[in-house]
Amino acid sequence: MAGPIALISDLHSNLEALTAVFRDIDARRVSDVYCLGDIVGYGPEPEPVIDLVRSRCSMVLRGNHDDAVFAGAEDFNPIARQALETNREMIRPGLFKPAAKRARWNWLQSLEPSERRGDVLFVHGSPRDPVREYVMKSDVVFAPQKMEEIFQRLPRLGVFGHTHQPGVFVEGGGHATPEELGGRYVFGRQKAFINVGSVGQPRDGNVAACYALLHDDRIEWWRVPYDIAAVQAKIRRLKGIDDLCAERLVLGR
Numbered sequence: 001m002a003g004p005i006a007l008i009s010d011l012h013s014n015l016e017a018l019t020a021v022f023r024d025i026d027a028r029r030v031s032d033v034y035c036l037g038d039i040v041g042y043g044p045e046p047e048p049v050i051d052l053v054r055s056r057c058s059m060v061l062r063g064n065h066d067d068a069v070f071a072g073a074e075d076f077n078p079i080a081r082q083a084l085e086t087n088r089e090m091i092r093p094g095l096f097k098p099a100a101k102r103a104r105w106n107w108l109q110s111l112e113p114s115e116r117r118g119d120v121l122f123v124h125g126s127p128r129d130p131v132r133e134y135v136m137k138s139d140v141v142f143a144p145q146k147m148e149e150i151f152q153r154l155p156r157l158g159v160f161g162h163t164h165q166p167g168v169f170v171e172g173g174g175h176a177t178p179e180e181l182g183g184r185y186v187f188g189r190q191k192a193f194i195n196v197g198s199v200g201q202p203r204d205g206n207v208a209a210c211y212a213l214l215h216d217d218r219i220e221w222w223r224v225p226y227d228i229a230a231v232q233a234k235i236r237r238l239k240g241i242d243d244l245c246a247e248r249l250v251l252g253r
Helices: 015-027 046-056 064-071 078-091 099-109 144-152 228-236 244-250
Strands: 005-008 032-035 114-117 120-123 157-160 167-170 174-176 184-186 192-195 209-214 218-224
Touching (some): 005 015, 015 209
Parallel strands (some): 120 157, 157 192
Antiparallel strands (some): 167 174, 184 218
């Protein structure tokens, strides 16, 4: 690895959060950025978020919300489904719409579900189901067979998003949060499966946008404050997104 790689995930059409994170990445002079999916959904500005990801990220994977734009969101809860369908209408191309819409649509549809670079597997969900499977802290206790299968399918490392909760699962060693680790995890001999957190809708009790920097020997999580009130105002001006999507941004849940 020539230098650190910035890892972002679960942007959810939150332009303020994404812009703030890119400013932080640039301030750290990191040029390579990978996106682990869920570019759209929940938030008010899918098009500029897609455009920014297309222009800045050298790897972009498909998340479950990105996938549902084309496959349908019948298995989503009603609030998530309504927001996704609203996002879909905002980006959907048409005969009399600008060509840029078709380009965005085709690009989003073309995203791959996973990618391996060296001994690191990049997914949105899990090695068993790269797009949709959730891997939660509780799985360590309540689904040990699931965790065993996940580690069997990993090379040395795996990184993912999807749950909006940053942390690291270590083979045979349970789970730890960034707070418990002092903001970084140094790689050892054991395999590790690492959640990079969410840029656009954190759900770990911290309202600041979250991303990670992947180094050869470690991963670091960084939190970036952004203008939450501005995003809330944009959501509330849209009839097709429930107010809960705005409210939860100040709760970190």
